[in-house]
Amino acid sequence: MCKKKVVTIGGGTGSFMLLSGLKEYPIDLSAIVSMADDGGSTGVLRDELGVLPPGDVRQCLVALSESPQTLRDLMNYRFERGGLKGHSFGNIFLSAFEKVTGSFDKGVKEVGRVLKIRGEVIPVTALDVNLYMELKDGSILQGEDEINKCARLQKIGILKNYLRPHAKASKRAIRKILEADLVVIGPGNHYCSIIPNFLVGGISRAIIRSRARVVYNCNLVNKKGHTSGYSLGDYASDINHIIGQDRIDYVIFNNRKPSQKLIEKYNRKREMLVENCSSKNKKYPYRVIEANVLSNVTPKYSKSDVLAGQRAFIRHDSQKLARVLMKLI
Amino acid sequence: MCKKKVVTIGGGTGSFMLLSGLKEYPIDLSAIVSMADDGGSTGVLRDELGVLPPGDVRQCLVALSESPQTLRDLMNYRFERGGLKGHSFGNIFLSAFEKVTGSFDKGVKEVGRVLKIRGEVIPVTALDVNLYMELKDGSILQGEDEINKCARLQKIGILKNYLRPHAKASKRAIRKILEADLVVIGPGNHYCSIIPNFLVGGISRAIIRSRARVVYNCNLVNKKGHTSGYSLGDYASDINHIIGQDRIDYVIFNNRKPSQKLIEKYNRKREMLVENCSSKNKKYPYRVIEANVLSNVTPKYSKSDVLAGQRAFIRHDSQKLARVLMKLI
Numbered sequence: 048m049c050k051k052k053v054v055t056i057g058g059g060t061g062s063f064m065l066l067s068g069l070k071e072y073p074i075d076l077s078a079i080v081s082m083a084d085d086g087g088s089t090g091v092l093r094d095e096l097g098v099l100p101p102g103d104v105r106q107c108l109v110a111l112s113e114s115p116q117t118l119r120d121l122m123n124y125r126f127e128r129g130g131l132k133g134h135s136f137g138n139i140f141l142s143a144f145e146k147v148t149g150s151f152d153k154g155v156k157e158v159g160r161v162l163k164i165r166g167e168v169i170p171v172t173a174l175d176v177n178l179y180m181e182l183k184d185g186s187i188l189q190g191e192d193e194i195n196k197c198a199r200l201q202k203i204g205i206l207k208n209y210l211r212p213h214a215k216a217s218k219r220a221i222r223k224i225l226e227a228d229l230v231v232i233g234p235g236n237h238y239c240s241i242i243p244n245f246l247v248g249g250i251s252r253a254i255i256r257s258r259a260r261v262v263y264n265c266n267l268v269n270k271k272g273h274t275s276g277y278s279l280g281d282y283a284s285d286i287n288h289i290i291g292q293d294r295i296d297y298v299i300f301n302n303r304k305p306s307q308k309l310i311e312k313y314n315r316k317r318e319m320l321v322e323n324c325s326s327k328n329k330k331y332p333y334r335v336i337e338a339n340v341l342s343n344v345t346p347k348y349s350k351s352d353v354l355a356g357q358r359a360f361i362r363h364d365s366q367k368l369a370r371v372l373m374k375l376i
Numbered sequence: 377m378c379k380k381k382v383v384t385i386g387g388g389t390g391s392f393m394l395l396s397g398l399k400e401y402p403i404d405l406s407a408i409v410s411m412a413d414d415g416g417s418t419g420v421l422r423d424e425l426g427v428l429p430p431g432d433v434r435q436c437l438v439a440l441s442e443s444p445q446t447l448r449d450l451m452n453y454r455f456e457r458g459g460l461k462g463h464s465f466g467n468i469f470l471s472a473f474e475k476v477t478g479s480f481d482k483g484v485k486e487v488g489r490v491l492k493i494r495g496e497v498i499p500v501t502a503l504d505v506n507l508y509m510e511l512k513d514g515s516i517l518q519g520e521d522e523i524n525k526c527a528r529l530q531k532i533g534i535l536k537n538y539l540r541p542h543a544k545a546s547k548r549a550i551r552k553i554l555e556a557d558l559v560v561i562g563p564g565n566h567y568c569s570i571i572p573n574f575l576v577g578g579i580s581r582a583i584i585r586s587r588a589r590v591v592y593n594c595n596l597v598n599k600k601g602h603t604s605g606y607s608l609g610d611y612a613s614d615i616n617h618i619i620g621q622d623r624i625d626y627v628i629f630n631n632r633k634p635s636q637k638l639i640e641k642y643n644r645k646r647e648m649l650v651e652n653c654s655s656k657n658k659k660y661p662y663r664v665i666e667a668n669v670l671s672n673v674t675p676k677y678s679k680s681d682v683l684a685g686q687r688a689f690i691r692h693d694s695q696k697l698a699r700v701l702m703k704l705i
Contacts, residue, residue, distance in 0.1 A: 094458070095458025095459060095460070096455065096456075096458055096460070117473075117477060117486060118486070120476050121473055121486075124472050126425065126472070126475075127425075128424050129420070129421075129425055130420065130424060130459040131424070131425070131460065131463075136468070136469075139460065140465075140469075143450055143455070143465040144446075146455075147449050147450045147453050148446060157446060161447070161490055
């Protein structure tokens with residue numbers, strides 16, 4: 048029997064979570080990954096070595112890896128001192144392989160082989176691109192890192208998002224989308240991990256042309272100043288808008304409330320849970336699947352993880368989410 | 377049939393060459409590696425991260441690797457820019473694995489698994505040691521790098537070599553030597569790659585107790601200020617002296633002259649070919665095997681190899697040397 052073809056589109060920890068769950072199923076899995084990352088270790092490697100951004104790809108490779116835990120821990124290990132400080136080993140691994148093979152795509156394949164990954168990780172484009180956001184006051188934010196850290200996006204208003212130079216999608220990404228049975232978008236940082244994939248030429252058109260069912264995993268929490276006050280409908284409508292068609296067939300929405308303590312912790316930072324306001328609005332052009340996809344494990348972040356303070360405590364459960372998704376194919 | 381057990385003792389490019397040849401034979405191969413390296417990338421990693429020296433181990437792992445060429449190229453790849461400049465990827469790999477597993481020895485095994493090595497690479501000691509050399513004028517040189525770069529060792533005179541802290545040999549190294557059919561010492565930098573192995577407590581005694589045949593691969597060229605004017609007999613006698621017994625059974629000596637052009641190139645730097653002065657001296661306590669073990673390939677060193685200028689052009693041929701050694705078991 049031919050395996051069902053599932054394509055995920057995203058980046059960052061959202062993709063890591065999603066793929067960790069999906070890889071347990073007997074499917075043909077391809078992870079299309081945003082290439083707009085330029086913060087932290089990834090940003091330094093891009094600047095200093097002129098390599099493509101390894102960070103998001105690394106997370107996907109680790110998620111799909113079937114090698115022993117030590118090797119996966121190694122990929123995420125961050126150096127704590129000296130000239131290597133802040134770099135994750137996996138980023139260095141990918142960058143060195145890019146240098147040796149002369150191509151990021153080949154490097155990703157080689158690292159995938161070392162890590163014995165199930166499925167494929169596909170950088171959305173092979174071009175060295177930067178993400179830009181033009182705001183309504185005329186200012187232009189350059190790079191994912193700058194956009195991510197700007198807390199006044201909504202206050203000023205976003206005029207447009209774009210990549211420079213203009214980038215075409217990888218042929219492999221296009222082919223995978225066209226052949227897919229299921230395309231899974233998100234979850235992830237809306238403007239920095241999800242949207243950048245659709246700014247790459249060819250992705251939206253391929254999704255429109257594909258006969259795949261398209262599902263959007265709605266985020267759990269709104270990001271302050273970026274998507275404050277966003278409801279399920281706002282996220283999905285943004286995605287449909289950038290695709291250029293009401294292409295989303297399903298939206299998966301978590302209906303399990305986190306503990307009051309956690310909610311308050313988030314609210315103190317003005318980060319609110321995403322709500323499903325369907326009853327108040329007109330009918331959605333997609334089916335909303337409400338399910339408990341919430342993780343009830345409080346994660347412990349390693350001391351060597353320099354991003355620990357930014358990591359989420361209200362998170363998806365990879366197994367629960369995968370189980371819901373698998374019902375769609 | 378039980379495979380013959382061969383143990384090599386050395387470090388640096390000498391071990392790389394030796395192992396590259398030996399690994400083609402159906403033997404049980406163990407490479408014992410000096411742990412006194414503290415120059416270049418290795419020195420920086422030791423200082424900044426407090427790891428054990430990865431450089432010599434890396435070279436042995438690559439030599440024994442049966443993985444595709446790309447992965448072996450990757451291990452030796454040196455970053456050319458930024459904070460990673462000068463580091464070889466393989467050194468970073470070993471150091472990160474040491475950090476993640478909490479032990480250099482475990483890290484070496486894990487990297488060996490990734491590289492699919494034939495045989496074993498065994499750091500001579502698990503202790504973080506530094507090499508010292510006391511000279512006759514009372515001065516003390518600290519570290520392999522400082523010793524290596526000092527051109528006046530012979531002029532001043534060497535009083536003694538030692539390690540601090542005092543280090544015991546790894547149990548695995550001892551066991552391998554005791555069980556060996558053949559122990560192969562050298563070639564390599566006399567004071568910085570070969571001698572340091574014998575400064576580790578237990579190595580010399582194990583060689584004395586072992587029933588293995590012991591063979592010494594004599595260097596091809598004398599190092600200026602270190603072993604200027606050394607003959608075959610001087611090298612072998614130094615090794616026997618540090619072992620504490622005339623334990624060497626065979627010395628392999630190259631009898632093929634390099635081209636006159638190459639010899640002159642070396643002579644201009646006051647580096648002379650090692651000679652076999654046996655006829656002029658008393659009889660050696662070992663058998664000298666004269667053979668053509670010279671490489672007639674002029675190596676091309678990569679631009680990214682920051683040590684290219686120091687690499688040798690008069691070199692052993694790994695296959696020729698291995699063929700001669702295999703006749704001894």
